[in-house]
Amino acid sequence: MSKDIESYPLPVGPNDLCFDKNEFIKKSFSVDQFLQNHRKTANLETLRDDLGIYLKVLRSAMIELINKDYADFVNLSSNLIGLDKAINGIQVPLGQLKEEVLQVKLNLDEAMEDLSCRLDQRRQLRARKRSLQSLARVQSSLNKWSELLHLDEEGTNMQRLQLDPGLVERAASEFNQLQFCISRCETDLTENHKQRAEKIRNLLTSSLDGMFLGSLRNKDNEGMTRCLRIYVTLDKISDVESLFRREVISPALHDIISEASLQSDPRGLQGVYARILGFIDSHMTHLLKLTVGGISFWPEIEQRLELHLPSIYAPGNPEMFYQRYCETLEFLEKLEKYCGTQAGVKRLHVHPQYAAFLQRWNLPVYFQIRFQEIAGSVEMVMIEGSANTLSTGSETKDFHLRTTTTIWNSLLHCWSNGVFLHQLTHRFWKLNLQILARYYTWVGEALEERWSSNNSGSGETLCTERLHFLVYLYTDVEKLIAMLPTLLYHVINQVGSLSQQAQELWRGDSLKDSEEQLTTRLPLVTQFILGEVSGQSLPHLKQVSDIPRLFRKTNREMPIKPCSYVNQVLTLPLAFHASQKDVVKSDLLQHWLTLTFSAITQQFYGSVDDVLTSVQKTEESLRRLKKIRDRSAATTSSEVKGNGDDDKIREQLLLDVYTYCKGVESVGVDRKKVDKLEELVTLVESARGKNEANK
Structure with missing residues (x-):
């Protein structure tokens, strides 16, 4: 009955319904799931209307089905009259038939059991016959060999002769x-x-x-x-x-x-x-x-x-x-x-003894000793501190810092003859990655380390050494990243022939991660270099705010040379350029100087702008006083004298900015690439031009 219901075709409804009618006859049909699935395709009102339409279709189909089979429904009760008597009439013959079938089955089981016993007896007889025949052959063979080998009845060789x-x-x-x-x-x-x-x-x-x-x-x-x-x-x-x-x-x-x-x-x-x-x-x-x-x-x-x-x-x-x-x-x-x-x-x-023999060679212990030896040397040089890690120059031709030199030598040492064993390839490669990760951590620690002046002389000397260290650190990290493919080539030569896929896995999945990790340190080192250079120059810009006091009511002559703070601001960047031009690539050095001057210029611009704004406010105040008091020519000459002081201030700022620009250009930096420098020049030039126009 259930199969008929499942296979009975559902009545066809309108084609524009928002649901599939076959969903209602699935065994897994759920009202909640049905609403969840159709909530996004149609709103509840549309779903309600479509369900109402299809309900009318189902009712019409049900009425048609009842009308079609109406006679069968009416005659169903009359057709069942006398059915119980017919059932009782066939119960007795069916019971007799069941007994006969059981008797036949019992006879067949007895016959099969008897046949199996007879077959077992036959197999035993055959096995017994074969055993006796073999025993006869054994007896014959033993007698034959007793004569041939000169054995007595107990099987003893009386002559004790070596056989031919x-x-x-x-x-x-x-x-x-x-x-x-x-x-x-x-x-x-x-x-x-x-x-x-x-x-x-x-x-x-x-x-x-x-x-x-x-x-x-x-x-x-x-x-x-x-x-x-x-x-x-x-x-x-x-x-x-x-x-x-x-x-x-x-x-x-x-x-x-x-x-x-x-x-x-x-x-x-x-x-x-x-x-x-x-x-x-x-x-x-x-x-x-x-x-x-x-x-x-x-x-x-x-x-x-x-x-x-x-x-x-x-x-x-x-x-x-x-x-x-x-x-x-x-x-x-x-x-x-x-x-x-x-x-x-x-x-x-x-x-088994071959495997046992190889296992007796305790390779894990050997590697642990090598690990302590290699990793210990790395940790020892890192413990010394960044201030003591400058390479003497004779230790390596590739790096400036003793730490980086030790790192590179340790990486190569893992694969050197006398250390590397092919069976420990995975362990030594993991050690390489650990060394690179440790170096990455050390770079961050070295940047944050505070340098003490106890062992470095004056503060100026300390600053210079710190700056040299940061530059060497940047170049070492950059060189180490560039040399990592050389390390991989060296490793592959030691390990032996590797498939292209294996090489790509080594290069892409592990070494590439180390390269990318170290590369992220370069911008951070750059920030510290810029901070070290500009940080020593920026305090001198405070003297810009003192320029008005140099000329107000002092009767000084019109300035013809820059203030001393300009040279003080330029001293460290210019010295940085002179000391590093043979160490760092020119494009990188220009990039650093551009960023450094950009940081200095931004503060320089702010200080100059503040001074000029103050000067302009002073002038405006004097003009308002002139209009209010409207005094004699003596007052006018006093005003002209005040304006003369402001002109000197503007002229001094203009000289300072021009000198600063010359200093920037003296190291090959394009002034147009320095942030706010062009605006600074325009600012001081405009300030002097406006004042002359006002006269």
Whole structure:
């Protein structure tokens, strides 16, 4: 019934409705969600009207449906009369049919169970027959080998003779068949059978071991090949490897791998490794050719290195640890050549003792020592303070500050021969990023550091040293940023070939962040440089306000030279230019001077404007007094005398501004690029021009 309702088509409504009619028949329909979804597409009034229209459509469709099936609705009750009697009439036959079906099912289950039992009995009989046949073959084979190997009934070799190589090879092939038959009749074998088979196996093994060791001593390659073929036939590869380790490798390495051998060898560990490789070349060359990918030599070598040379793993001396670890890696690379194929190399790498051997080299401890060594030198030079970090000039050709020199040397030191290990690439790269981040922090600390005059002489000397330091700091940061790609190139050369994608990840995801971080320090250093230069010059501009007092009622002559404060204002910027023109790029120096003069000029303009405004107000006051009093010519001459003082003030300001402009232009700065300088010149010129016009 529910399926019919879901599949029943909804009546078609108008096309301009603001909702989809199919939303009402979804199982997940929710009134709140419906209103939420259509609130943005239509307002509530429109939604109400559309719902009312569609409700009328549904009602019309319901009426049509009732009218269509009206006869069925009316006859429904009459069609159900007598249905209960019909149902009761079929209950009895259905119950009988159910019992018959259950009986048939029970009979089938009994037949299946009986059939399964008979099949199990048949399988057991076949297994028993096969076991007895195999037991007969075992008995026959044991009797045959007893006669062939001269064994008595208990399986003892009475003659104690060494078997012939041809007989051993034949016996090994047939012994495999005997082992197969024994595996198929385990339940019927007697203890006597097992003992006789074990005696035969031991006799074959001892004879084969003797043949194999004899072939090694006599360097009989053909006999060695035959023995290995027999071992393979008997599935005794692990046994022959153990034999070779025990009888050949272990005695030979006893005197090679030891502390006494390490101390006595002039080449140290490298000499020990060389003698191990010499032993392999002289005693195992043909054997390794026969056993492609064989690594029978490795377990014994690793075990003796662990037990008899534990001192080589100690990371307390990083230089010695580095040397011995590199020698060990070189030794392992040479060992891989004896594996013959890539499959053999892979077998060596996945060998448990190979992984254990590499883990004994405590690389994290080695890196921690190097970290303390490198990071310690960086922190030591930073602790000295910015005032003591000026490089002597002989330490580096690239930087001026000893801190930056130490930073760069530390970055390169991480990848230098004698320090860098390929397995610690990620750790050394992280250390590089940490050093750069620490340098970024130090730059900020150096800028905020207060310089004491106790160790720097006078305040003027202190200011000069502080300014030199800031300039050196800026140039060092700029050079360091420019040299970071060189660092990456050096790293890639040390690490080895990297894919283009890997290089982009290194350059883009990590080094680029460090570059951008350091770049943000340059504007801050510039601000401190400008503040240092302009901060020493700006106090002298206070003397501008004293100019009126120099001329009012003093009967001084018309000024013909600038005031002394102008030279005082220009002294530090000009000295800064002279001292840094050979250190800083010309365009950067011009930029700094332009900003410095802009800061000075803005305050200069304000001071001059204040003085001229005051002078103008004084003149206006005098004119008003003249009109009010309207006195005699004596008063007029007094007024002219006052105006003469104001003219001198304007002339003095004009001379000062012109001298200041000459000073700005003397260091190559374009006066048009200096903020407020053109306005300042116009201000003083206009002030004098207006006064002359008023006369």
